[in-house]
Amino acid sequence: MAWIRFIAASxxxxxxxxxxxxxxxxxxxxxxxxxxxxxxxxxxxLGGCDSLYxxxxxxxxxxxxxxxGGDHMLGDWGGLRSCLAEHGVVADIRATQFYQGVTSGGxxxxxxxxxxxxxxxxxxxxxxxxxxxFTLLLHAETxxxxxxxxxxxxxxxxxxxxxxxxxxxETAITGFQVLQACSEDWAITFGKINALDLFNTIYPQTGRGxxxxxxxxxxxxxxxATTIPLSFNGAGVLKLNERRIQGGLLVYDSNxxxxxxxxxxxxxxxxxxxxxxxxxxxxGGQPGSHLFMGTYGTGTFNSLDPNGWAFVPGDGLVVPNxxxxxxxxxxxxxxxxxxxxxxxxxxxxxxxxxLADPETSPYQWCMNVSLDAQGLxxxxxxxxxxxxxxxxxxxxxxxxxxxxxxxxxDVQGGELYYNAAITPWCFLTTDLQFVEPANERNDTATVLxxxxxxxx
Numbered sequence: 001m002a003w004i005r006f007i008a009a010s011x012x013x014x015x016x017x018x019x020x021x022x023x024x025x026x027x028x029x030x031x032x033x034x035x036x037x038x039x040x041x042x043x044x045x046l047g048g049c050d051s052l053y054x055x056x057x058x059x060x061x062x063x064x065x066x067x068x069g070g071d072h073m074l075g076d077w078g079g080l081r082s083c084l085a086e087h088g089v090v091a092d093i094r095a096t097q098f099y100q101g102v103t104s105g106g107x108x109x110x111x112x113x114x115x116x117x118x119x120x121x122x123x124x125x126x127x128x129x130x131x132x133x134f135t136l137l138l139h140a141e142t143x144x145x146x147x148x149x150x151x152x153x154x155x156x157x158x159x160x161x162x163x164x165x166x167x168x169x170e171t172a173i174t175g176f177q178v179l180q181a182c183s184e185d186w187a188i189t190f191g192k193i194n195a196l197d198l199f200n201t202i203y204p205q206t207g208r209g210x211x212x213x214x215x216x217x218x219x220x221x222x223x224x225a226t227t228i229p230l231s232f233n234g235a236g237v238l239k240l241n242e243r244r245i246q247g248g249l250l251v252y253d254s255n256x257x258x259x260x261x262x263x264x265x266x267x268x269x270x271x272x273x274x275x276x277x278x279x280x281x282x283x284g285g286q287p288g289s290h291l292f293m294g295t296y297g298t299g300t301f302n303s304l305d306p307n308g309w310a311f312v313p314g315d316g317l318v319v320p321n322x323x324x325x326x327x328x329x330x331x332x333x334x335x336x337x338x339x340x341x342x343x344x345x346x347x348x349x350x351x352x353x354x355l356a357d358p359e360t361s362p363y364q365w366c367m368n369v370s371l372d373a374q375g376l377x378x379x380x381x382x383x384x385x386x387x388x389x390x391x392x393x394x395x396x397x398x399x400x401x402x403x404x405x406x407x408x409x410d411v412q413g414g415e416l417y418y419n420a421a422i423t424p425w426c427f428l429t430t431d432l433q434f435v436e437p438a439n440e441r442n443d444t445a446t447v448l449x450x451x452x453x454x455x456x
Contacts, residue, residue, distance in 0.1 A: 088127030106445030114145025133181030154311030160216035161209030190235035218388035223354030225309035229256035270299030288334035301360035345375030382421035
């Protein structure tokens with residue numbers, strides 16, 4: 001039955017992927033969108049649809065989006081959304097549903113259905129009568145249903161977004177972060193910080209597991225699992241460069257507080273510190289960057305409790321605690337190609353390399369590399385696709401401790417996805433993963449998934 005449901009969903013995705021998006025088919029735009037297109041334009045080296053006049057105008061029709069409520073399914077909420085925005089409150093709600101399963105190998109061959117509601121509210125100081133440059137980011141999440149996180153490979157989470165707030169049916173505020181700009185180049189921040197949101201702010205192309213890759217190993221350096229919780233209380237300073245985060249220094253609590261305020265246990269296990277610096281580059285006219293980050297925790301840690309990021313096999317294992325933990329990370333991003341008339345059509349390279357303390361982290365080192373593209377198909381400018389490979393070298397200490405019960409080996413795998421824009425506010429993703437599990441007794445896990453995201 002699971003296979004029948006998945007095949008039916010795959011057919012829907014196939015039709016959506018290889019046809020013109022619905023929002024480009026509305027009657028108001030019929031016969032108009034192609035009027036200004038020149039497939040021979042020198043602006044597009046891949047033969048895309050660009051302006052006939054070569055002046056950088058996109059071949060699009062604004063009326064098409066109006067047919068489907070613009071960028072949100074419920075439009076302007078009867079005027080409420082724009083009214084809130086005028087008064088300094090920007091509201092975005094996204095509903096994401098997952099149907100994902102292990103078709104072979106792994107821990108358990110089964111399909112599961114689950115989903116998330118993400119409520120993002122941004123409060124802007126000046127319209128609210130507060131300080132200029134003040135911003136409050138509030139992120140609440142509702143998790144429902146089930147996920148394949150334990151069914152596939154625990155040390156390579158197959159659905160990163162379903163890690164939050166926890167593995168139960170739960171609604172919680174996972175982020176309550178204040179930012180105060182001191183100048184164009186500097187800002188201070190404090191509050192409850194959502195790690196996935198922070199990472200997505202630095203690298204929007206990662207997508208938090210709801211837009212692009214689903215497996216955490218494909219877009220996150222999991223060597224930070226011990227020293228950066230999923231959600232934490234902290235404060236720090238940020239260096240900005242043209243509104244992008246270039247550097248920062250954070251001091252924060254070591255506890256994962258996705259579903260609590262964390263105030264009652266604040267710094268009861270020492271303090272963590274993270275520092276990063278990012279060098280922006282321009283290679284052949286294409287932007288890129290190189291980021292270097294280090295973390296250190298002063299508390300007591302062990303490799304079986306990586307702050308909710310992963311699930312280490314081996315019930316009954318007794319692992320000794322150790323004082324202090326650290327990690328070091330390098331991240332490369334490089335745009336390889338962009339349409340000169342539409343920068344949203346592009347191909348990018350992304351790669352991460354990390355080291356961690358083998359005494360306190362399940363990962364001794366890790367790497368991933370991915371290619372991500374948007375708008376490569378001429379008739380589908382909003383579609384995205386990507387391919388990734390990852391390798392996670394497990395801690396030699398953990399392997400030795402687990403060997404009497406479970407023979408552990410390094411984890412590696414690959415992921416492919418295609419994200420099809422059905423409307424400006426509805427996206428359907430087909431995702432395929434192959435993962436060599438840590439447990440040597442398990443076969444290679446093949447994970448198939450469908451993801452439907454709707455901006456309400």
